[in-house]
Amino acid sequence: MYMQDTIKTKYPPGDLALWIFICAELLVFAIFFAAYAFTRASNIELFNQYQATLNTDLALLNTIALLTSSYFVVSAIISIKENKQKQSTRFLSLSILGGCAFLIMKMTEYSHHMSEGINLTTNLFYMFYLSLTFFHFMHVILGIMILTVLWLNTRKGLYTADNHDGLVSGGAYWHMVDLVWLILFPLIYIMR
């Protein structure tokens, strides 16, 4: 059984072109993270001081929202492998909701910063914080758009147990958005 599964599983799952895109995206974030780390190393006091002003609770809720959303994407793929289109559509709706919850909570954070007059020029820490989180925020929006297309396609019955490459590819992109946040959250909010 195990052997059979190994033979059947395509590697990498989904579309190769999308994996190249995901790798390129991860490279962009990696360079940004490296720049953050190097700058932080020479400005530790400043970074520690302003990191303390961030809302860690909301960020933790955001992490839970994205992880839960990713879980629903996995569930949607498992459902489609069993040819359960309706169930898969429901899971995708829940994953979109998770993404939207993230956006709302992040916008709450941004509006708080804006009301305090914080912007990219306030200091080096806020420049990195706003740049990194906003760039990720834009990816969440793109991810939700992709999930919406997948939801529509699943509803139309375009994916089946034998043909669901599109769903797997879109799911991989959403996991990438999730993964980036899992690095971003401790790096910017928690690490002292």
Added chain:
Amino acid sequence: MKYESQSVAKLYFIAAIGLFVGQIVFGLVMGLQYVVGDFMFPEIPFNVARMVHTNLLIVWLLFGFMGAAYYLVPEEAETELHSPMLAKLMFWVFLVAGALTILGYLLVPYATLAEITGNHLLPTMGREFLEQPTITKIGIVIVALVFLYNIAFTILKGRKTVITLVLLIGLAGLAIFFLFSFYNPDNLVKDKFYWWFVVHLWVEGVWELIMASILAFVLIKTTGVDREIIEKWLYIIIAMALITGLIGTGHHFFWIGAPEYWLWWGSIFSALEPIPFFMMTVFAFNMVNKRRINHPNQPAVLWALGTAVMAFLGAGVWGFMHTLAPINYYTHGTQITAAHGHMAFYGAYVMIVLAIISYAMPMMRGRKACNSAASQVAEMWSFWLMTISMVFITLFLTGAGILQVWLQRFSDEPMSFMVVQDKIEVFYWMREGAGVVFLIGLLLYVYSFFIGGEERTVEEKV
């Protein structure tokens, strides 16, 4: 050629090649003026030669893009062009306006040209690459709008493909960003800031979409690879080009007085601009390797592969060399920039226009698929002559640039600009030599159109 109206592209392609020859002649004049300062002075001063060289480049590439769109859109949309008559009319309007502008540069002092064209009513002149009189700029907008109308209506009435969609976004972006050339604020920082909205967002933004869509079209036609595979690559290439290219504009904002965060944004995003070009190279070679037909038009395939490689080297590698702020601090505005500019424009835009001309021209001239073997050999020789000489132009300018940075900006006792120019003279002479070889290659390219003979055999299955 599947649709009669595609033939309007021929006019655009002929004008593009004619202006290309003019651009190179003025490039050689200017190259000589680097070492023989009073060559052709006062008839053609350096600033005028430079203006004509760069403006002709932009105008002939625009002719090339328009020709490409008029050729490929009807074929993709599977319908005749919305209005061939309008396309021909706009061709003559653009050509006459362009010719009058160039004559204006050459025949009257620039200040007089500004005066007689009413620049004081809406001042837009006097900025690098946007030197055109305001009235010419208005003409460009009109031509662009009519062109977009014609292309958009052709697409709307026919089949919609990813290629035409990407091309249309690119062309619309081209028109929209050009509007910033009319914004000419007194504040020098703002002036430079928005000036880059035209210059950068053209060549490192929307033009890349145009290039990618033309490349995808030529590859579909010459390799027979499934449209779905090519379109998928096109999507990820343009997504990456936009992500890195749009924010990458920041690498021009380092030293103009813009906020400090641009040092980071510009460095990080522009450092990633080579990625879409690298993807394009992988894409082009992948498609040719997976080809299902051996297309008889070998030069077209050669130009398509060449553009992918040279764009990656010129725009990607040579751009990356000096895009990080700490490096650009020393290299900004030196001959390293000139080296990058030459290879990037040649690789990304000159070669893609020549690729579509190479593919389309034989059919527009009544052949079934391609030129005779002799003509193709001549064209491929011209490819290598132009490409290798451009590699040398780039290397010589890079050498000049490295020495310039060292002597003028980095050493303990920096020398003045003009003293350094004397020291790097040998590089300028070598660059001029490579430029002459480039012109020979270009003339051979033009000559290849006049070589007759039997058409090569038609395409065969792999």
